[in-house]
Amino acid sequence: MADQQAPPAGPDLSLGIALTEFTGATLLGHVGDEEILLARSGPEIFAVDAHCSHYHGPLAEGLVDGETVRCPWHHACFDLRTGEAIRAPALNPIAVWKVEHEGARIFVRQKIEQPKPRVRGVVDAPGRIVIVGGGAAGFAAAEMLRRQGYSGGIVMLSSEAAAPVDRPNLSKDYLAGSAPEDWLPLRPEDFYADTAIDLRLNAEVVSIDSKAKAVVLAGGAAVAYDRLLLATGAEPVRLPIPGADLPHVHVLRSLADCRAIIASANGARRAVVIGASFIGLEAAAALRARDIEVHVVGLEQRPMERVLGTAMGDFVRALHEEHGVIFHLGDTVTLIDGKRATLKSGAVIEADVVVVGVGVRPRLALAEKAGLAIDHGVAVSAYLETSVPGIYAAGDIARWPDSHSGENIRVEHWVVAERQGQTAARNMLGRREVFDAVPFFWSQHYDVPINYVGHAEKWDEIAVEGDVAARDCLLRYKSGGRVLAVASIYRDLASLEAELAMEKAKG
Structure with missing residues (x-):
């Protein structure tokens, strides 16, 4: 017998509910087959789609704050009045429904036309904005510029071969084989043409002429800008050991990297993952989902201890061991000879595929060459502007004054990069908005x-x-x-x- 979809939860809001039935901040109901979230903000009651537009998280289990609701899974945030996704990682709005009051009952019967985002208007409209980078920060900036009503030129120069993708999925569901590739693009192919974003792939920027306000591409072509956003991201650390360049040895950063790992994993019996941090262990979990024997080699004595501490590190190790992962900690790979990985301890592991996940380095060469201030990253102000006026930086390269820790910090989190791109976009339009989002990341293990x-x-x-x-x-x-x-x-x-x-x- 075929599986039947579960009926929508909660009361049928088209039939109405008594106000006395809605006593908390949220209530989950439905109209037809569509689940609806009722949310209370002061005296007002709003109705919106009940699921986050990012990964379909249940907003009824989230947090209402003023006229916003936050997703419990990955901390996206939506405007209850307009449905706008006002905080990454969600980028798409959620539908808004009409709330009708009839006596002591409230009814929800129909969606309203998607309201426009609440935009304060462009303060300073540059003629052209150039974005260097095709990852989280670069894409989020370009999308936000258009959402804010900016009608000038946007040129997005990406060194990658694919349009911007949902990078966290590359070490999680897509690598595990449980998410199709058509889930990966952050926007459909026609989005860029439809919004007049000039996305140029395989575009290598070799220098910045800040006096002439132009970036120079490999081959010598120059692209002029009025404002510039550097979002060059980070690149995986590659091990300086013999055999690191063999075709079955991979790093994991881009869609091309992920496709190469999947190709090597097809028919593989055993894999070695070098690195016991987030990317390495997510990759290990994904390869176990493909029924491949996985050995994790890491210098640390306990996985993730540096970030999460002893108790969480022990738990993560035990969780992976429950799923059959074999650990070689306090050790490292010194040689890859064909399919044989030799460890410093002398152990040898036969492996059909090797994934190197030992961290990343921020891509700072372009900023350094341009004379921007560097401090373990590109130094930026609270507005994400670099030491050169009109040039901004966001994402993995940006080191900013964090109002929560009171220190200058640089973090390599997808959500932070997206949120910085969004703030930088508004500031390139003259907003002077302080970046003060609390850093957030998530990691998935089975x-x-x-x-x-x-x-x-x-x-x-x-x-x-x-x-x-x-x-x-x-x-x-x-x-x-x-x-x-x-x-x-x-x-x-x-x-x-x-x-x-x-x-x-x-x-």
């Missing part, structure tokens, strides 16, 4: 998601609520009694509340 908000490079205490081993926990990373970051497993609402608390405590 069916276990780990969410992390804030930024803690070091701490003197980890306060654990719940049970890490039972996959129900929230960890607060503290320094001098102050919470710098929070990691959680299946404590989604508490994670959102921690994020909001950090936002309110900034400065």
Whole structure:
């Protein structure tokens, strides 16, 4: 018998509900087959689609703050009045429904035409904006420029062969074989032409002439700009060992990298993953989903301990071992000879595919050559502007003054890069908007998601609520009694509340 789709949850809002039935901040209901979220903000009640436009997260389990609702999965945020996705990682709006009051009952019967985003208007409209980079920050900036009503020229120069894709999926579902490739593009192919974004792929920028306000491409062609955004991202660290250039040895950053790993994995019996951090272990989980024996080799004594601490590191190792991953920690690969990987300890592992996930380096050469101030990244102001007026930086290369930690920080998170791209876009239009978003990332290991908000490079205490081993926990990373970051497993609402608390405590 074929599987039948579960009926939509909650009351039928087209039949109405009594106001006395809606006592909390949210209520999940439906109209026909479509699930609807009722959300209360002060005296007003809003109705919107019940699922996040990013990965379909359940907004009814999220957090209402003013006239916004935040997704519990990956902390996207939506305007309840307009449906606009006002915070990445969601980029598409959610539908808005009409709420009707009849006596002491409320009814939801129909969608309204998608409201326009709340835009303050362009303060300063440059003739042309050039974006160097085709990743999270670059794409989010280009999309936000058009969303803000900017009608000038946008040229997006990407060194990659593919239009911007959902990079987190490359180490998760797509690599595991559970997500089709047509899920990956951040926008359909015709989006760029339809919005007059001049996307140029395989475009290598070799220099910036800040006096002439132009970037120079390989081959000598120059592209003039009035404002410039550097979003060059990071590149994977490659191991300086014999055999690192063999065809079955891969790094994982681009769609081309991921396709190459999948091709090597087809028919493979055993894989070696070098690196026991987030990318390495996500890749290990994905390869296990393809029924490949996986060996993880890492210099650290405990996976992810530097970022997540001892308890979470032990849990992550045990989780992967439950799924058959074999660890070789405190060790490294010194030689790859054909299909044989030799470890420093002397052990030899036969491997049909090798994935190197030992970190990334920010691509700073272009900024350095242009004379921009460098401080373990491209130094930017609170407005994401570099030391050269009119040139902005966002994403993995940007080192910004973080109002939460009180330090200058640079992080390599997808969501941070998108949010910085969005803020940089508004600032290139003259807004002078401080970038003060709390850093957020998520990591997926089999069916276990780990969410992390804030930024803690070091701490003197980890306060654990719940049970890490039972996959129900929230960890607060503290320094001098102050919470710098929070990691959680299946404590989604508490994670959102921690994020909001950090936002309110900034400065």
